[in-house]
Amino acid sequence: MYQARIEARSLHVELRGVRHHLRSWGPSGAPLIVMLHGWMDGSASFQFLVDALAAPYRVVAPDWRGYGQSHYANASYWFPDYLADLDSLLRNLSPDAPVDIVGHSMGANVAGLYAGIRPRRVRRVVSMEGFGLGESHPRQAPARYGQWLAEIEARQAPRDYADHAGLAARLRQENPRLPADRAQYLAQHLGRVNDAGRVEFAADPWHRVVNPMLYRLEEAKACWHATSAPNLWIAGRESRYLAHFLPRAAELEERMACVPDARLVWLENCGHNMHHEQPQELAQLIESFLHAA
Numbered sequence: 676m677y678q679a680r681i682e683a684r685s686l687h688v689e690l691r692g693v694r695h696h697l698r699s700w701g702p703s704g705a706p707l708i709v710m711l712h713g714w715m716d717g718s719a720s721f722q723f724l725v726d727a728l729a730a731p732y733r734v735v736a737p738d739w740r741g742y743g744q745s746h747y748a749n750a751s752y753w754f755p756d757y758l759a760d761l762d763s764l765l766r767n768l769s770p771d772a773p774v775d776i777v778g779h780s781m782g783a784n785v786a787g788l789y790a791g792i793r794p795r796r797v798r799r800v801v802s803m804e805g806f807g808l809g810e811s812h813p814r815q816a817p818a819r820y821g822q823w824l825a826e827i828e829a830r831q832a833p834r835d836y837a838d839h840a841g842l843a844a845r846l847r848q849e850n851p852r853l854p855a856d857r858a859q860y861l862a863q864h865l866g867r868v869n870d871a872g873r874v875e876f877a878a879d880p881w882h883r884v885v886n887p888m889l890y891r892l893e894e895a896k897a898c899w900h901a902t903s904a905p906n907l908w909i910a911g912r913e914s915r916y917l918a919h920f921l922p923r924a925a926e927l928e929e930r931m932a933c934v935p936d937a938r939l940v941w942l943e944n945c946g947h948n949m950h951h952e953q954p955q956e957l958a959q960l961i962e963s964f965l966h967a968a
Contacts, residue, residue, distance in 0.1 A: 721736050743865075843855070
């Protein structure tokens with residue numbers, strides 16, 4: 676199994692009345708980086724990236740509500756709550772200074788919006804494929820609400836596996852680029868043993884229920900336009916996420932153009948989970964960006 680170079684410290688804090696679990700790496704006096712995980716993931720997912728950073732940093736990564744060791748609501752989750760949870764977290768971590776934020780997927784989407792909503796709270800943003808979802812139209816609303824109601828009614832138990840090795844095998848099935856030792860590490864930290872003694876993802880099953888609210892691209896663009904922090908957008912050349920949500924090659928650049936100060940870097944031979952696949956290359960990009968004049 677993968678052996679961590681820098682051990683994480685685990686702690687719990689209350690954010691907006693909800694118990695959240697945080698992982699923290701590095702010395703308390705080092706420059707702060709806040710890392711935000713994606714959908715059906717967790718804070719432990721950043722271990723490989725933290726280990727690859729050359730300089731000492733204080734890295735703090737929360738498990739979003741309903742993930743990992745944070746509180747499970749056992750009800751639908753609403754995206755604006757992530758923005759408010761992040762706002763509360765940053766007030767605790769750095770009340771007087773703007774913060775560097777590194778996000779992946781859903782977490783990067785939260786970071787990108789937040790940087791336009793609270794521009795004075797954010798120094799720099801690294802977005803690992805947090806480029807928004809596919810554009811929606813109001814005419815889709817009846818079907819989306821109907822899907823949400825149907826999924827609530829027919830909710831099923833989450834898929835589980837005989838043991839952590841089974842979960843690791845599933846992770847590699849989903850991402851063949853994931854090395855076996857990293858898959859084993861992730862399975863240990865992103866899986867939990869259920870009442871039947873089997874292993875399932877450590878995430879509230881309600882996260883798999885479709886969001887009844889349509890994604891509103893124009894609102895996201897308005898937030899991006901209001902951003903003052905420099906942005907580094909990183910994309911995987913083989914990403915299925917991009918192929919699904921942004922099938923037109925020009926669409927990514929169109930969205931990036933909404934951010935006043937942003938640049939795009941492609942990682943070759945890399946998929947959506949770049950922090951699992953290429954942590955060394957990713958760490959070099961991030962450190963170079965954070966220390967740029």
